Amino acid sequence: MSATPLLRIEDLRTYFYSRVKHAFVRSVDGVDLEVMRGETLGIVGESGSGKSVTMLSAMGLVTAAPGVVTGKVTFNDEVPQDLLQGLEARVEIERRDGRIMRVAKDNPSWQKQVERNLAGVRGRKISMIFQNPKMALNPFETVGQQIAESVRLHTKLNSAAEAREKALYWLDQVRIDSPRLRYDNHPFGLSGGMSQRAMIAMALAAEPRMLIADEPTTGLDATIQARIVDLLDDLKNRLGMTMVLISHDIGVISRLSNRIAVMYGGRVMETGPTAQVLDEHAEGHPYTRALLASTPRPENVTATGRLPAIEGEVLDTINVPCGCRFHARCHRINDAVRARCEAVEPELFEIAPGRRIRCWLYAPQ
Amino acid sequence: MRRSSWKAIASVLSQELVTTAALLLGVSLVVFLILYLAPGDPFAALLGGRNLSGAERDAAFDALGIPRTWYGQYLAWVGHVLQGDFGISMRSGQPVARELFSSGMNTLFLTVGSLIVTLGVAVPIAAYAAVQPASLRARAGILLVYLVSALPTFWLGYMLIYFFTRKLGLFPILSGSDETQEYSWLFALLPVVLLGLGNGALSEIVRYLREEISRVMSEEYVRTARAKGASVWRHAYKEALLLPVSQIIAAKMPFVLGGAIIVEQVFNWPGLGRIAWQAAQDRDYPVIMAITLLAALVVRLGSFMHRAVYVAVNPRASQQ
Numbered sequence: 001m002s003a004t005p006l007l008r009i010e011d012l013r014t015y016f017y018s019r020v021k022h023a024f025v026r027s028v029d030g031v032d033l034e035v036m037r038g039e040t041l042g043i044v045g046e047s048g049s050g051k052s053v054t055m056l057s058a059m060g061l062v063t064a065a066p067g068v069v070t071g072k073v074t075f076n077d078e079v080p081q082d083l084l085q086g087l088e089a090r091v092e093i094e095r096r097d098g099r100i101m102r103v104a105k106d107n108p109s110w111q112k113q114v115e116r117n118l119a120g121v122r123g124r125k126i127s128m129i130f131q132n133p134k135m136a137l138n139p140f141e142t143v144g145q146q147i148a149e150s151v152r153l154h155t156k157l158n159s160a161a162e163a164r165e166k167a168l169y170w171l172d173q174v175r176i177d178s179p180r181l182r183y184d185n186h187p188f189g190l191s192g193g194m195s196q197r198a199m200i201a202m203a204l205a206a207e208p209r210m211l212i213a214d215e216p217t218t219g220l221d222a223t224i225q226a227r228i229v230d231l232l233d234d235l236k237n238r239l240g241m242t243m244v245l246i247s248h249d250i251g252v253i254s255r256l257s258n259r260i261a262v263m264y265g266g267r268v269m270e271t272g273p274t275a276q277v278l279d280e281h282a283e284g285h286p287y288t289r290a291l292l293a294s295t296p297r298p299e300n301v302t303a304t305g306r307l308p309a310i311e312g313e314v315l316d317t318i319n320v321p322c323g324c325r326f327h328a329r330c331h332r333i334n335d336a337v338r339a340r341c342e343a344v345e346p347e348l349f350e351i352a353p354g355r356r357i358r359c360w361l362y363a364p365q
Numbered sequence: 366m367r368r369s370s371w372k373a374i375a376s377v378l379s380q381e382l383v384t385t386a387a388l389l390l391g392v393s394l395v396v397f398l399i400l401y402l403a404p405g406d407p408f409a410a411l412l413g414g415r416n417l418s419g420a421e422r423d424a425a426f427d428a429l430g431i432p433r434t435w436y437g438q439y440l441a442w443v444g445h446v447l448q449g450d451f452g453i454s455m456r457s458g459q460p461v462a463r464e465l466f467s468s469g470m471n472t473l474f475l476t477v478g479s480l481i482v483t484l485g486v487a488v489p490i491a492a493y494a495a496v497q498p499a500s501l502r503a504r505a506g507i508l509l510v511y512l513v514s515a516l517p518t519f520w521l522g523y524m525l526i527y528f529f530t531r532k533l534g535l536f537p538i539l540s541g542s543d544e545t546q547e548y549s550w551l552f553a554l555l556p557v558v559l560l561g562l563g564n565g566a567l568s569e570i571v572r573y574l575r576e577e578i579s580r581v582m583s584e585e586y587v588r589t590a591r592a593k594g595a596s597v598w599r600h601a602y603k604e605a606l607l608l609p610v611s612q613i614i615a616a617k618m619p620f621v622l623g624g625a626i627i628v629e630q631v632f633n634w635p636g637l638g639r640i641a642w643q644a645a646q647d648r649d650y651p652v653i654m655a656i657t658l659l660a661a662l663v664v665r666l667g668s669f670m671h672r673a674v675y676v677a678v679n680p681r682a683s684q685q
Contacts, residue, residue, distance in 0.1 A: 059592065061588055061591060061592055063582075063583075065499065107497065107499060107500075108497045108500055118594075119594070120594075121594075122591070122592060122593070122594045123592060123593035123594025123595065124594055127592070127593065128589075128592040128593075130585065130588075130589060130592075132585060135584075135585040135586065136585045136586055136588070136589045137586055137589065138586045138589070138590065138600050139586065139680070139681075140603045140604065140678060140679065140680060141600075141680075142680075149593075149595060150593055150595075153593070153594055153595060154594065186680040186681070188680070188681055199589075202593065203593070206593070206594075
């Protein structure tokens with residue numbers, strides 16, 4: 001594994017303007033992530049933690065204003081390429097007390113710049129699959145046409161017949177039964193699981209360097225979920241593909257990823273190898289521990305027959321509190337660190353090689 | 366296009382034919398009854414206003430082969446129409462079919478042309494405003510559209526005539542009356558533009574299209590198209606353009622025909638609208654009946670076109 005990450009996200013901030021509340025929703029608030037070649041990075045967190053928006057922002061797919069505010073996304077394929085290059089010039093930010101108060105964005109030219117930066121990357125080098133595959137596939141075209149389009153756009157195969165053959169090959173690769181029949185089906189004629197397989201086939205047909213899977217199993221039946229996870233696992237190993245997997249389902253994440261990033265309130269709270277982050281008995285961020293304790297597993301059920309929930313409210317991403325984002329809900333906060341937890345936001349402290357935790361409990365002495 | 370689409374269009378066409386036949390029968394009956402019950406007697410008009418006694422009248426009817434009862438007369442008319450005979454205009458003495466054909470072509474040119482103008486203006490503005498809602502150009506475009514739509518057609522029409530014929534002297538005032546003027550062919554475009562811009566529907570169409578386009582643009586499958594590096598419009602045009610535009614054409618057909626009457630008056634345009642206007646004033650019964658039928662048919666044609674586009678585009682509709 002080479003030392004330079006395939007994808008590096010630095011200080012990414014994506015804010016949305018809420019007209020109702022006249023304030024910014026800080027969906028992504030300074031995210032740093034690295035995706036190494038060949039690895040699968042799992043991004044986990046509650047709904048609204050900004051995990052999907054992070055990757056959508058990196059891919060220039062956030063269209064609502066103001067959207068992506070600042071950040072740097074470097075894609076190191078053959079030559080390093082900043083996917084958000086030149087966007088600073090199109091966003092004007094007014095800060096007060098170190099906080100972003102106002103964002104003026106030249107949306108049309110911003111959009112143009114994004115399209116320019118990502119041409120040749122989106123779909124070709126980085127493919128995406130989404131949750132809700134039936135909605136995410138074009139309802140007016142057959143799945144075969146949509147896969148063949150991907151083939152013709154991104155590979156050297158150009159004739160309709162070749163693209164069709166290749167599309168059938170990919171339908172076979174994602175183990176759809178009777179690909180020739182399915183080729184001519186529209187998304188509405190397929191089940192959720194089959195649609196997701198078709199979606200995966202479409203993403204892989206471009207033969208990308210990296211696959212971003214945004215909640216690929218959410219909304220599918222439990223048995224289908226397991227099969228899609230198996231399929232992704234198998235394809236990833238066979239194709240040696242780099243993958244970013246976004247899910248709130250720790251089970252899915254633990255099956256597929258080598259490394260995990262835990263997000264909360266638009267920030268990465270903890271990163272590390274999967275086994276270490278998910279080990280309940282090891283050291284870790286209090287948020288991750290609480291998240292693990294609330295996953296539905298037999299050993300987590302309390303004496304009253306309930307699952308322990310994380311106390312308190314999900315973080316208000318409009319009025320982000322001072323200090324650690326999680327301190328109000330933290331059960332491990334103690335008098336020794338309380339003052340710091342409430343006042344200053346911790347950095348990601350490196351507690352072991354490749355393992356970082358954003359918590360004052362792990363601050364170097 | 367897929368074979369299933371053609372099949373679906375054929376099935377829509379057959380349904381549409383049945384409905385249209387029933388509708389035409391209904392429309393003609395209603396109009397016939399209204400004309401029958403309206404004051405004034407076409408027979409007396411034919412005789413130059415001379416009133417006949419009941420017995421004389423019956424004898425004259427029998428001699429001319431006209432049924433005495435209203436339903437008899439109606440059925441006789443239907444019988445003739447089914448043989449392609451729409452009767453003879455009471456005003457001009459010409460066969461109605463021939464008279465309507467030439468003016469019908471004029472109106473067709475006017476209405477189809479005006480629809481093209483309307484859509485040619487509305488689609489780009491709506492698409493731009495949907496994609497770049499906050500931009501100054503989009504706002505200016507929308508404002509302009511509202512302004513133009515708010516102007517009454519007849520006023521705008523007279524202003525255009527005044528400007529082009531009196532100020533610039535480009536066109537003759539009466540169409541076809543002066544062949545020597547160089548730009549007289551351009552005169553034909555003036556009413557087309559007027560009906561296209563000033564029929565009041567423009568702003569409504571722009572608003573509807575803009576909403577449809579921006580709705581479709583935020584659909585998940587359009588995001589997928591972007592994520593896979595494909596053209597957004599290639600994926601979005603069916604739902605964002607084809608369906609709403611055909612819907613607009615179907616819905617606006619009656620209003621465009623109605624607007625044509627006014628524009629034809631203003632421009633002295635020898636179309637159906639003017640003939641209809643004159644026929645209504647002269648009580649030219651055969652012409653009124655034929656024009657009503659034609660208008661109903663055109664409106665049905667619009668709705669057929671919309672349904673055909675719908676089933677052709679929508680795989681779900683064509684497979685049910």
